[in-house]
Amino acid sequence: MKRAIYILSLIVVSLQISYAQCNGSIDLCSKQYNEVAYLTTHNAFNSDEDGLLFPNQTYSIVSQLNDGVRGLMIDVYDYFGTPTAYHSTFLLGTIPLSDIFDDIKTFLDNHPNEIVTIILECYVTANDIEDVINQTGLSNYLYTHNEAWPTLQNMIDNDNRLVIFSDVDDESSSQDWCHYVWDYAVETHYSVNTINDFTCDFNRGDPLNDLFILNHFVTNSIFRYGLYNESIDVNANPFFINRALDCQNQTNKFPNFVTVDYYELGDGLDVVDKINGITDNSEKNY
Numbered sequence: 230m231k232r233a234i235y236i237l238s239l240i241v242v243s244l245q246i247s248y249a250q251c252n253g254s255i256d257l258c259s260k261q262y263n264e265v266a267y268l269t270t271h272n273a274f275n276s277d278e279d280g281l282l283f284p285n286q287t288y289s290i291v292s293q294l295n296d297g298v299r300g301l302m303i304d305v306y307d308y309f310g311t312p313t314a315y316h317s318t319f320l321l322g323t324i325p326l327s328d329i330f331d332d333i334k335t336f337l338d339n340h341p342n343e344i345v346t347i348i349l350e351c352y353v354t355a356n357d358i359e360d361v362i363n364q365t366g367l368s369n370y371l372y373t374h375n376e377a378w379p380t381l382q383n384m385i386d387n388d389n390r391l392v393i394f395s396d397v398d399d400e401s402s403s404q405d406w407c408h409y410v411w412d413y414a415v416e417t418h419y420s421v422n423t424i425n426d427f428t429c430d431f432n433r434g435d436p437l438n439d440l441f442i443l444n445h446f447v448t449n450s451i452f453r454y455g456l457y458n459e460s461i462d463v464n465a466n467p468f469f470i471n472r473a474l475d476c477q478n479q480t481n482k483f484p485n486f487v488t489v490d491y492y493e494l495g496d497g498l499d500v501v502d503k504i505n506g507i508t509d510n511s512e513k514n515y
Contacts, residue, residue, distance in 0.1 A: 250342055251381035252299055254507050258382040262392070263439045265381060266504040267346060268497050269300025269486040271419075271446045272455075274314040274324050281315070281322035283454035285446070285490045290329055294336045294345070297498050300486045303329065304350040305358070312357045317452065326358075330365040337370050337390055344381055344390045348410060348442075348486070351397040355407045358395070362406075367391060371406040374413070378439065411435070414486075416442035417476065422450045424463055429476035441482040443473060446490040455490035464495025473500055 251258040257265055270293055272285035279289050286293065290301060305312050305326055308319055312326040333345060349358065362368050372389035384390055393406055394414070400407035415434030421427055424447065434442075447459045462468065473484055484504055489497050502508075 251385060252342070252344055253297060254502075254505070256507050257505060258385075259380055260505075261380050262344075262378040262384065263485060264378075264483065266484055266487055266501045267299040268297060268492060268501045269302060269346070269348070269442075269488040270298050270492050271302050271444070271488050271490050272304065272316055273298070273301035274303050274329060275316045275322075275454075279322070279324060281324075283316070283321055283449075283452060285316070285448070285455035287491055287493055289332075291332050291336070293492060294333070294340075294343075296493065298492055299344065300346045300348065300488070301333075302348045302350070302488065304352070306352045307357070312353045312361050316454070326361050327365055330361055330367050333391070334365055334367050334370070337367075341388075341390075342385055344384055344392070346392040346486070347394070349393065349395040349397075351395045355395065355397070355400040355404050358393075358407070359404060368406075373405045374408055412438070414438050414440035414442050415482065417444045419444045419446075419448075420450075421447050423447060424459065424468070427472060429472075429479045431480070436480070436482070440485045441480070442486045442488060443476055443484040444488050445469065445472065446488060448490070457491055457494075460489070460491040460494050464489055464491065464497055466496040466499065469496055470500045470503055473504060477504070 270286055273290050273293060275281050275284050276286040276289050277284045303314050304316060305314055308323055313323045314326055314329060315321060315323040370388060370391040372384060372392045394408045394410035396410050398409040411434045415436050415438050416432050417429060418432045447456045447463055448454060449456060477484055487501055
């Protein structure tokens with residue numbers, strides 16, 4: 230009898246561990262992908278930690294993921310035949326896309342209850358991206374959208390934990406992992422240079438689309454690099470949460486990708502938790 234109770238206890242503990250959290254919280258497990266907000270980094274690759282000049286982020290993608298970022302905006306160019314991430318010009322620094330995908334795969338390997346989204350600004354083809362996916366072994370994690378968005382728990386159970394969007398609609402019928410972003414999302418304007426320039430007006434995408442990209446960053450008006458000092462104010466509450474909730478009310482759209490520069494400044498994670506209805510952070514586990 231004692232042995233049976235012991236075995237049953239082990240099974241219960243195992244189930245609790247398996248279903249302990251989804252993207253940091255058990256409260257998100259039953260929510261559909263489009264019902265969840267994700268802290269997202271604008272030009273995620275363009276970091277000071279990786280040595281790129283005029284960055285948008287302080288820390289690398291590895292640090293971002295470890296700190297709770299779950300959406301990554303990445304610009305990809307052809308650099309002498311190699312898909313490479315850089316911002317505007319390679320003279321400011323480059324990172325091979327394969328290095329970024331290696332880091333993402335390592336994170337997904339080591340964090341089986343986490344879902345990551347990549348939003349690509351593409352100057353290469355879907356074939357080029359697919360080659361890097363296959364090279365780095367990320368293909369095992371790819372999500373393919375059908376008619377309805379699954380719950381986070383369903384995505385975790387099926388190990389479809391990497392969602393990829395692209396701003397170029399050139400995928401073949403066999404590349405159903407590549408989702409043309411403007412078929413699925415609508416965004417606010419991204420060309421904001423001061424804290425007073427923010428609005429909730431739509432820019433690209435159909436307002437009827439399921440997903441909402443809330444761009445919330447200020448950049449240099451010419452070169453579009455991140456403005457660190459301005460980000461301190463922009464990323465801080467109550468301004469940040471008030472804008473997020475105001476845009477949600479004005480547009481009747483749930484903010485899915487809350488996109489920031491210098492994510493470590495201010496209250497980005499707290500804003501995402503509040504949007505997601507998470508009030509107790511004591512059990513959050515990234």
